[in-house]
């Protein structure tokens with residue numbers, strides 16, 4: 001086990017035990033080293049991700065914002081003019097603003113962003129604070145715990161629109177995505193809606209330049225994970241001895257981000273009391289970003305118990321917004 005007081009880092013930052021455990025498990029496992037993508041988003045990583053969303057090569061966020069701004073009124077009408085809108089991941093609220101203002105034209109709206117990061121919730125609440133007719137009730141929790149809380153604190157009979165945007169679903173494998181949506185379905189009530197944003201399959205060239213942009217923002221976003229391990233877990237990664245790599249796995253239609261060791265090297269992680277060996281060319285796998293076919297998204301939702309109400313597709317970039325409804329209380 002890692003948690004020994006004697007090996008505590010010299011920095012004043014308190015060690016996040018979940019981060020410590022993820023890094024320990026990920027770097028000590030035999031074969032492919034892996035660290036889950038949620039750890040890319042410390043303060044620096046989140047700021048770099050915001051830059052990624054405005055890069056010309058990364059069309060994901062622009063495509064979704066365009067869809068939401070054009071279809072907001074339709075989405076709100078198709079989801080029974082919801083008075084309670086719950087969102088997984090709070091982001092900066094820029095995309096959600098379109099939906100909120102369309103819904104708030106009909107009636108006062110409660111907006112419930114769910115995020116593990118209290119800082120992210122704060123930013124989101126600040127960004128959306130001035131909105132007419134919108135009351136914000138943030139929940140700091142994991143997605144599934146947060147949904148449970150957001151669903152049970154509603155007024156009886158009040159249907160919910162749940163937003164899961166940005167293609168965050170793409171971080172799951174296909175089978176994980178289906179079981180996650182089943183768990184979401186269980187926490188919802190009949191008559192509730194789910195709006196799911198997902199990035200679509202496109203050419204290898206577009207995907208590689210979206211995830212390995214020419215000015216290196218995505219590389220910095222990925223490499224920051226090593227700098228974060230240095231900062232928070234007292235490690236001595238020489239960040240310059242690693243490179244960012246984006247691979248397209250055609251069979252799984254997903255981008256895989258890796259951090260590749262340029263040379264054979266050893267790295268100490270003092271807070272964990274371990275030394276990690278890398279052979280030249282060995283990688284840490286830091287993210288998978290799955291790309292879907294539009295019909296596939298409705299099928300995944302249907303397999304989890306939802307009825308597909310409608311889909312909006314941006315054909316220029318290739319992004320889909322799919323609206324699902326929970327029709328019955330059990331299946």
Ligand code: AVJ
Nearest residue numbers: 052060166167168171218289
């Ligand atoms: C936030 C998970 C949707 O997969 O496109 C962007 C994260 N990683 N560039 C994505 C990301 C590298 C992003 N998601």
